[in-house]
Amino acid sequence: MKDENVVWHQHELSKFVRAKQKKQKPCILWFTGLSGSGKSTIAGALEQRLYDLGHHTYLLDGDNVRHGLNKDLGFSDADRVENIRRIGEVSKLFCDAGLLVMSAFISPFREDRQMVRELVEGSEFVEVFMDTPLEECERRDPKGLYKKARSGEIRNFTGIDSTYERPESPEIVLNTALQSVDEAVNKIIDYLETHQIIAEG
Numbered sequence: 001m002k003d004e005n006v007v008w009h010q011h012e013l014s015k016f017v018r019a020k021q022k023k024q025k026p027c028i029l030w031f032t033g034l035s036g037s038g039k040s041t042i043a044g045a046l047e048q049r050l051y052d053l054g055h056h057t058y059l060l061d062g063d064n065v066r067h068g069l070n071k072d073l074g075f076s077d078a079d080r081v082e083n084i085r086r087i088g089e090v091s092k093l094f095c096d097a098g099l100l101v102m103s104a105f106i107s108p109f110r111e112d113r114q115m116v117r118e119l120v121e122g123s124e125f126v127e128v129f130m131d132t133p134l135e136e137c138e139r140r141d142p143k144g145l146y147k148k149a150r151s152g153e154i155r156n157f158t159g160i161d162s163t164y165e166r167p168e169s170p171e172i173v174l175n176t177a178l179q180s181v182d183e184a185v186n187k188i189i190d191y192l193e194t195h196q197i198i199a200e201g
């Protein structure tokens, strides 16, 4: 519960100067899509590319966050909402630190993604929709989770017995059944350059 005696302290150093020092405009690249659609793979490859270009980044990965900050949360609808809310707030803090933040979470509900979008300024939220077909994600099944979901060993699995709400107007759409890792990364880098989030290389 919010305490009325807790007042926001406005510090001197702003997001703007922190970002300027890093020669980039902070933003959140929010990767959303089915398990196995390539969120972690592409976000990881993108972070490596941005690092090589001298940029300052941070990658928040779904599974990793569930080992720490969100280890008390499960996969019920209420817990999924809280999972995304916390990640959104953490992403916002990293954005405020001037970083290019990559967040890779299934984040199946439109309303939750909208909640994160509204946490930051308009151009700072870049939704990257991994539009890889379910059949391809299931064929890859990198963690063996689809197999378990089909056999009923896991319940509430997105794409099988829990819905995934497709984004209506994502900034970037990728389909890793058709695009290589390099092609997907290039498309995101193009977007970042075109929108002057990073300088053209």
Ligand code: ADP
Pocket: 033, 034, 035, 036, 037, 038, 039, 040, 041, 042, 104, 140, 142, 176, 177, 179, 180, 181, 184
């Ligand atoms: P998610 O984070 O969405 O669950 P992952 O990145 O963990 O997905 O898994 C995607 C899997 O698909 C990995 O095993 C990866 O090696 C494989 N893969 C095959 N082709 C591609 C591609 N073009 N882009 C991304 N991943 C690919």
